[in-house]
Amino acid sequence: MLRSPERGAVALSLAILFPTVMFIVLMVVQASLWWYASQAAVAAAREGVEAGRVRGAAPADADARVREFLGRFDNLARLEQVSHDRSDAENMEVVVEVRTQSVLPFVDGRTITRTARAPRERFTAPGVTP
Template identity: 45%
Template sequence: MAATTSSVWQKWRGRLAGDRGDASVQMAIVFPFVIVLTIAVVQASMWYYARQIALAAARDGATAGRTYQAGTSDAAARARQVLDRTAGDSLRGATVSTAGSTGERVRVQVHGTAPSLLPFISGLSVTQSASGPVERFTTPGG
């Protein structure tokens, strides 16, 4: 019985000695993927946030441009105010355009770039637009 116990103990000792450093190797393989995944999630969140800022500016601009006797310059000015107040570094190089607006419909488009965490990506493009009918008086049946 003593011989059996000592041989079982030697088997376990041999297995344990063979697994030394195994966790370190596993971490060295897995850890870069975890870091890349974390950075990708943060990057996607930054891009989504930049889109929301651009959309809010475009909506506010379109709302301002829709009011009675307002023009496309009012729409662009309001969108620019929203960007100046909220964008900060989250939406870089933001431009406002009212191209495509008519006398009956106003359209505001905001374009910019979301910042990048990765050196090989220069920045993700963001474009959002909003439009709506211009308020005006009409005659009944016309």
């Protein structure tokens, strides 16, 4: 019986190709997780600004809203830090820092920082310009 010199070539090709394809698929998933966490951080910062810019609101109200919002995401966008150091009497600014989840063993979760800023609510008399 004659043996073909190419016997096992398909198995060898698959053994080389499969890890490469799997790595590419996992990188796409990882990039999607980074994007998702970024969008969650932006939304959380906006939620915090909306809670903190209301007349009579305390900075703790913004913090609580951010924590409550990101609590829904579990490890997909884990809250690292929320701050509003650059807020003043005129503007409310919330900076949210989240850590993403990692699906690759050699890639640590990435830290993403997003900021939202809006003017604080204030009431004026009709016809009076600020």
